Amino acid sequence: MTDTVISSHKKEVVIGFERPFVVIGERINPTGRKLLAAEMAAGDFSRVISDVHAQLEAGAHMLDVNAGIPLADEPAILAETVKLVQSLTDVPLSIDSSIVAALEAGLAVYQGKALVNSVTGEEDRLETVLPLVKKYGAAVVAISNDETGISQDPEVRFQIARKIVNRAADHGIPACDVVVDPLVMPIGAVATAGRQVFELCHRLQKELKVNTTCGASNVSFGLPNRNGINAAFMSMAIASGMTSAITNPLHAEIMSAIMGADVLMGHDQDCMRWIRKFREVPPAGADGAEARGRRETRRRRATA
Amino acid sequence: MTDTVISSHKKEVVIGFERPFVVIGERINPTGRKLLAAEMAAGDFSRVISDVHAQLEAGAHMLDVNAGIPLADEPAILAETVKLVQSLTDVPLSIDSSIVAALEAGLAVYQGKALVNSVTGEEDRLETVLPLVKKYGAAVVAISNDETGISQDPEVRFQIARKIVNRAADHGIPACDVVVDPLVMPIGAVATAGRQVFELCHRLQKELKVNTTCGASNVSFGLPNRNGINAAFMSMAIASGMTSAITNPLHAEIMSAIMGADVLMGHDQDCMRWIRKFREVPPAGADGAEARGRRETRRRRATA
Numbered sequence: 001m002t003d004t005v006i007s008s009h010k011k012e013v014v015i016g017f018e019r020p021f022v023v024i025g026e027r028i029n030p031t032g033r034k035l036l037a038a039e040m041a042a043g044d045f046s047r048v049i050s051d052v053h054a055q056l057e058a059g060a061h062m063l064d065v066n067a068g069i070p071l072a073d074e075p076a077i078l079a080e081t082v083k084l085v086q087s088l089t090d091v092p093l094s095i096d097s098s099i100v101a102a103l104e105a106g107l108a109v110y111q112g113k114a115l116v117n118s119v120t121g122e123e124d125r126l127e128t129v130l131p132l133v134k135k136y137g138a139a140v141v142a143i144s145n146d147e148t149g150i151s152q153d154p155e156v157r158f159q160i161a162r163k164i165v166n167r168a169a170d171h172g173i174p175a176c177d178v179v180v181d182p183l184v185m186p187i188g189a190v191a192t193a194g195r196q197v198f199e200l201c202h203r204l205q206k207e208l209k210v211n212t213t214c215g216a217s218n219v220s221f222g223l224p225n226r227n228g229i230n231a232a233f234m235s236m237a238i239a240s241g242m243t244s245a246i247t248n249p250l251h252a253e254i255m256s257a258i259m260g261a262d263v264l265m266g267h268d269q270d271c272m273r274w275i276r277k278f279r280e281v282p283p284a285g286a287d288g289a290e291a292r293g294r295r296e297t298r299r300r301r302a303t304a
Numbered sequence: 305m306t307d308t309v310i311s312s313h314k315k316e317v318v319i320g321f322e323r324p325f326v327v328i329g330e331r332i333n334p335t336g337r338k339l340l341a342a343e344m345a346a347g348d349f350s351r352v353i354s355d356v357h358a359q360l361e362a363g364a365h366m367l368d369v370n371a372g373i374p375l376a377d378e379p380a381i382l383a384e385t386v387k388l389v390q391s392l393t394d395v396p397l398s399i400d401s402s403i404v405a406a407l408e409a410g411l412a413v414y415q416g417k418a419l420v421n422s423v424t425g426e427e428d429r430l431e432t433v434l435p436l437v438k439k440y441g442a443a444v445v446a447i448s449n450d451e452t453g454i455s456q457d458p459e460v461r462f463q464i465a466r467k468i469v470n471r472a473a474d475h476g477i478p479a480c481d482v483v484v485d486p487l488v489m490p491i492g493a494v495a496t497a498g499r500q501v502f503e504l505c506h507r508l509q510k511e512l513k514v515n516t517t518c519g520a521s522n523v524s525f526g527l528p529n530r531n532g533i534n535a536a537f538m539s540m541a542i543a544s545g546m547t548s549a550i551t552n553p554l555h556a557e558i559m560s561a562i563m564g565a566d567v568l569m570g571h572d573q574d575c576m577r578w579i580r581k582f583r584e585v586p587p588a589g590a591d592g593a594e595a596r597g598r599r600e601t602r603r604r605r606a607t608a
Binding site for chain 2: 187188191192193194195198219223224225228229231232233235236238239240253256257259260261263264265266270271274275278279280
């Protein structure tokens with residue numbers, strides 16, 4: 001049992017082996033969103049605000065905040081975005097940048113215990129990001145690649161994860177504050193991408209005893225019906241022990257796949273979250289007529 | 305690697321660890337379908353015919369045929385249904401009854417190597433069903449319960465499966481012709497039902513080296529949005545090693561969950577089955593506008 005506690009000034013979210021899966025909304029990220037990038041660079045945060053509300057409404061438990069805009073002042077924009085988002089919601093944030101100065105700027109204004117996204121197994125990243133994580137008392141996403149790139153051998157990725165966990169310990173960061181991203185490759189390019197992740201999630205939980213996350217949407221890159229692949233992937237990753245993901249909560253199929261997997265793992269007590277969310281959905285009866293009959297009854301009651 | 309070959313007079317379907325998941329359509333079954341039961345008892349098979357076509361259209365690889373109608377002449381009706389279905393399609397059939405005389409009547413008219421559904425670990429079932437399976441050179445679904453009922457302990461269910469596999473061998477039936485059903489309980493009643501099945505699928509493949517199947521729809525009994533639970537369950541069961549299921553192919557979410565899981569297990573070569581099925585579905589772009597743009601382009605091309 002490993003619990004990773006992330007918090008804002010008012011609210012805690014716990015990522016853990018025997019807890020409901022934690023959905024970290026991925027939308028506040030200008031990468032690949034030209035319009036959002038231009039707006040954020042120009043100081044227009046209206047789309048960030050609507051993305052905050054839409055993702056919370058859709059059921060996100062945390063939000064990832066990224067301000068990676070080419071040629072812009074990323075540290076300043078990330079800090080401003082973090083402050084703005086925290087003024088709108090009390091869900092905890094993941095502060096996301098590949099620029100260490102931007103991570104520090106975000107952490108400096110963040111209220112609570114953030115999730116830093118991310119550190120890799122590269123020497124220079126380990127020795128610049130981990131001291132920051134320690135300084136601000138944060139948790140960190142550990143991505144299992146290093147100077148040699150991304151290995152297709154799950155054993156190599158597992159050993160990089162172990163190295164990061166050990167190095168974090170050297171910096172005074174406990175393993176429960178390291179959330180490993182086993183790296184999700186596009187299944188259209190790497191046929192073993194799914195099984196690599198499933199095997200790694202299992203080993204990371206059983207052997208390293210750490211929580212896990214991933215950038216889930218990447219798995220379906222280049223394929224049609226991406227939500228269909230993403231939904232199946234989420235359920236399978238949860239069955240394999242994954243405990244959180246940075247993904248798009250606005251897609252109903254993905255949220256249904258995650259919430260259904262929580263039910264099937266026994267992580268949704270008495271199925272209450274499922275029932276609350278879906279009790280108005282007509283049940284799939286043995287015959288359509290039966291479901292229609294129930295809908296009719298409800299409609300009559302509603303208008304009575 | 306264990307391959308279970310099922311066939312009709314013209315066509316083979318292979319259930320196996322490294323093959324696409326086999327969907328056995330569940331619809332030709334009067335249990336809980338009063339209208340179908342009354343029609344079949346009266347010799348009206350029009351709904352059976354439409355169920356055959358609809359399930360094949362939806363992507364079923366095999367069809368289950370059941371004629372369990374109270375107070376009716378089940379052996380005669382099952383035999384007639386089997387003959388009818390085989391005249392309509394060349395996909396192999398699973399012959400489904402709890403009455404041994406009905407199984408024999410179905411097997412006597414079946415052309416090919418059928419899947420007999422089912423035998424349990426009960427002494428009298430073992431000693432009446434297995435000789436039939438051997439006599440007709442069929443394969444058999446082995447349900448992991450016995451005289452003591454259905455255990456909530458996966459170890460007990462595993463040992464019953466082992467007993468059935470061993471007894472089948474005594475009757476000259478190889479393990480590759482025994483497809484174990486680990487038993488799927490409703491998750492709304494038994495919170496551990498999902499994890500029991502996932503653990504059993506894994507052990508049945510690794511230790512007993514047998515293929516697996518289940519009556520999948522049972523898992524969502526009593527819950528709203530049953531298709532959502534069933535879809536998550538299918539993806540998770542496939543991740544755990546399940547190789548076939550008796551389920552309803554008419555629900556698009558369930559077929560998408562199965563086909564997506566095949567992609568992610570690396571069982572859909574170059575994702576070709578997925579791409580063929582979904583290439584007309586608009587991709588989920590980073591921004592809605594992008595996806596809409598692509599749809600527009602396609603529409604213009606289609607009308608050009």
